[in-house]
Amino acid sequence: MPHLSRRQVLSLIPATGLLAATASPSRAAAVDHARLLANTLAIFAGTPEVNARPEVAGKLAAILAAARQRLTAMDQAGDGELFAGLRLGADDANLRLAYQYLYEIALATRAPGSALLDDATAQQRVADGLRWLHERYFGDQSAGYYGNWHNWEIGIPTHVSRTLVLLPEGLRGDLTATYLTSMDAYLRSGKNGDVDLDSRFHTGANLADITANRILQGALTADDARVTKAIADQATVFATIDPYRLQHGVTDGYYRDGSFIQHHSVAYTGSYGRILLTRVVQTLKMLEGVAAGGAQDLPGVVYRWIADGFAPLIFEGWMMEIVKGRAVSRTSSGYTDIGVVIEAIADLADHVEDALPLRKYLKFLPAADTASFVSPVSIARYAAIRADTTVPAADLNPAERCVAFNAMDRTVHRRPGYAFALARSSERISKYEYMNGENLMPWFQGDGAYYLYLAGEDQREAFGVDYYTAVSPYRLAGVTAPVEERRTVPDLYGRFWYENPGHPLNFTSSSESQNTYVYFPRAGNAFSGGATLGAYGVAGMVQSDDAAYTAKQAGLLPDDFVAYRNARATKSWFMFDDEIVVLAAGVSGQGGRDVVTTVDSRIAAPADAVTLTGERWDGQAWQPGTSAPRWLRYANGTRGTAVGYAFLTSQPVTAGLETVTRSRRAVRTSNPDTPITKNVFTAAIGTSAFAYALVPNATEADLRAYRGGPLTVLANDRHVQAVKHKALGIVACNVFADGPPRPVERLLVDGPASVLVRSAGGRTTVALSDPTMKRERVSVVVHGARLRLDSADEGVTVRRVPGGTLIQATTHQSYGRTFTATLH
Structure with a gap:
């Protein structure tokens, strides 16, 4: 799958996004806003056909139960409360929850098959609740923005934007314009009430969240310019991060080796990485049929994220601890962590050219608890894949x-x-x-x-x-x-x-x-x-x-x-x-x-x-x-x-x-x-x-x-650490010191370097890298018989030197990548 630069990404954005990046708002391409809103409604509320499926019954019941619980809490609310027990005015997390609860009520009124479908009273209470919260706790910029910035710029706008999509057009009234003005004003980490790609806050998963919200806001107001710019801004997260040519100074995102970074320096595939994954796949679904042009290769980029970034980190359905940042302390398990990943894979299978490996992987992983899925449509799609007897189970990872x-x-x-x-x-x-x-x-x-x-x-x-x-x-x-x-x-x-x-x-x-x-x-x-x-x-x-x-x-x-x-x-x-x-x-x-x-x-x-x-x-x-x-x-x-x-x-x-x-x-x-x-x-x-x-x-x-047994420790000090595995024919070492090359068994290693050499079947394979990511080149001499080159990675040269064979890799700007050569 491809590694895309930012320039390549921009060439793949649908015409709407590309025009937004290069044209004035008045010249932005036309967007089918009604289709975008309908797509979004289907994602979150489902469709009559999908919601009638037995596999979706549990999700539908959960949507209805949550809404009824929130309505009861509204009935029992005291002074200064919208929902009983949720005190407002000093706790930004509680304010975010209040908006979440309104969204949950609105969702039940638009989910086909729900007992609250098209319930005008419930919908009116949601609209009134939005107005009440804005008047008392969100509209006053001087009183707001306490606590965590994320709630004001991402958390609350996410719930508000989706809730407005779910409300009938006649009930939105002036709410949309009112909230857009306030949400733009709260986007303080941005620029002029919009995304700023130079902001340290507008990167990775955070950028995907903000832009997804702005796409919906633009559709609600038929604002082509807002939609097209948001698409173009979000598309930048598809670009593979090149640490030597950073765009906007951003280090957050996916790297060539499958790594994912958020917060500039935190290994975060298992938390922010999965948020980014689910958000961009949702965007692909939101934009289906919305505008001319296409982004045919962008799903391929996301496929590579899954195969090279996520799959190695998921063991028998468990997301590994090493990429979860502070989320390791949360009570949700590694099994539930991959729920949204599985949902994204099931959805992505409808967008990639060859979906069979993804479907096989979904069959291979333990059955997911679909209660964590966002979309009823995704539940139905996943159930169909799991039930398809023509698709065998197969891991995306090799066995070794x-x-x-x-x-x-x-x-x-x-x-x-x-x-x-x-x-x-x-x-x-x-x-x-x-x-x-x-x-x-x-x-x-x-x-x-x-x-x-x-x-x-x-x-x-x-x-x-x-x-x-x-x-x-x-x-x-x-x-x-x-x-x-x-x-x-x-x-x-x-x-x-x-x-x-x-x-x-x-x-x-x-x-x-x-x-x-x-x-x-x-x-x-x-x-x-x-x-x-x-x-x-x-x-x-x-x-x-x-x-x-x-x-x-x-x-x-x-x-x-x-x-x-x-x-x-x-x-x-x-x-x-x-x-x-x-x-x-x-x-x-x-x-x-x-x-x-x-x-x-x-x-x-x-x-x-x-x-x-x-x-x-x-x-x-x-x-x-x-x-x-x-x-x-x-x-x-x-x-x-x-x-x-x-x-x-x-x-x-x-x-x-x-x-x-x-x-x-x-x-x-x-x-x-x-x-x-x-x-x-x-x-x-x-x-x-x-x-x-x-x-x-x-x-x-x-x-x-x-x-x-087969293991021999060849060296173990602050300068060189090396072992030999006799049964495998492998000598491996880390040379930590610079200066003169260090002898290791029959090797002479120019450090700092990491080196593996395997001799088997009449061939010698050498792998080496620069763990400091600072060296121009790394080399190793294999002493003994004259070796001839069979194959080598680009940047590797092999030549005879007195007493052995020199293998040298040009590691300049390779960011720790391994270089290999096979000789005989």
Whole structure:
């Protein structure tokens, strides 16, 4: 599927959007506004034919039940309320909810088959409610815009725009013009009441939301210019982000390697990325038959988002934690997270030239709970695909796949029995995201935290919000953390952000300084990346302080601003078939602090039959508190799962089980105060250098085999980390140091670099990348027999040098991409 530049995207926009980008409003192409509104009505309310289908009955019942509940709340409202219990005037979230409730009533009056269909009384109450809210709480610009900017510029306008579409034209009256004036005025992050592509707020999913609203607003007022400009503005999100040629300074969006960034530096496919996906697919449906021209290749771009961006991150129907930002602390599960993704895939299948792979994928994924679908039409379409016996089930992922999302510092390694997901950080990508009282203890989530998903397991029992609730934030699997106690932002400052508008950096709730130092601070290291060779991979990272600590030491931040110093470590992960090998060196707590590296933390229900077994280096059975283990095995007999840990170096390992009870509110202030109890397994190392292998689904016999097994640690220090897998014929390494080339086995590597070399079947394949994303070229010399080139990626050259063969890749502006060459 294509990677499109902004210029290519503009060439594919329907004539309406293209003219809006180049012509004055008076010359904008004509739009069939009635068709656009009818399409939108069908998306949200369904059609008589669709709503009569049995698969849609549940959705229709939910629409009706929500409306009746809201009408009852209106009947019971007290003074100053539109809905009972929803106090207005100081809480912007409550105001957004009030508009949402009006939308839900209006939806039930337009959904064919609903008992409230065309109910004039209910519709009048919606219109009156819109007028009442505007007069008291939305129309006064001087009193509004408190709290979260998103509610005023996106949340409320979304509900208002859709509600106006749902109301009969005769009831809209002056409401449309009144609200458009106010919504334009509240678009303060824009320009002259419109989208500003140079605004840091008008990017990615936020831009898609704002422009979708403005398309509807233009259709309601028959304003061709508003519609066409909104289409053109939204179309910019289809362009693949080129970090070396940014448009409007925007880093948010999809990258060539499938990465998705929102908030400038947060890996966010699993939250904002899916919002963007569903919004642009809805726009494609809204615009069907609306104007001349076409956007035939844009659905192909979205297909690539799904195949390269979403599919690797969805394991047996679960959205992985590494791309969810602060949403990891929410009570919705990874299964429900993909509901809107599945809906978008089902809808997209009607727009792409070859829809069969998408239909196969929908059959392959576990059946979705269609209650999370937005559109009744989508439910019917999805049900038809699932029921089609001529479509076989097939994953969009190969059975074996390793994906380096280097543009967002993430790696995913998949095998039929498991998936391994790794979260890194750098000077380009944030260590974590905290905001609005969500993800209260995120400090180490980008410091090499990893998640090992086992096939056939209910991932709600292993990960999700309960994992972050029960497991200490200092003991997330894979994390190296200093031994200390930190305080959350609300504990430190008494609010959800740090407030100091008088400081030169102007700390307010949505300021750039708040983003940089509180909400999603970046790291300070350049080395974070890796390479893939077929289905195998290597990744590395140098752990550093975040931007806040660095700035505090430089005297740039206020005295009362609290910043925490991080531990140090140089780490590598080598991903093979049966194991993931982890190396660490230079591990230090800094400033005299102790430091702990967590090999793994796993949760289980208290009643689960959990066992922990192991063996010492002398072959005797290991017991907690005894000498260093050669291997450990954690098994959950109730769930039929197991993970093994084969230690390749000898060092003390603290391992054990603990029953933990904690409220979900510990990780998110708005979570229900629901205590959960989990049996928590933790294994940790306190030494400065070590090597071990994670072995998914291991038996004790599998772990004993590592005594003379295929793995050899070739180097493990702050300069070079390398392993050899004899059975696979692979040598893999990270060279962290620059300067003279470093010898690794029969290789001579010019660092910094990530390298894999595999020799099999008389051929040698070399894969290399620049994890710093700063080098002009990376090279490796393979010593030994004269090798001849079979094939190579563009930018790779091969030539004979004394004693071996030089493979060199031009990595200038490649943003961590892997280059390969095959020789014989």
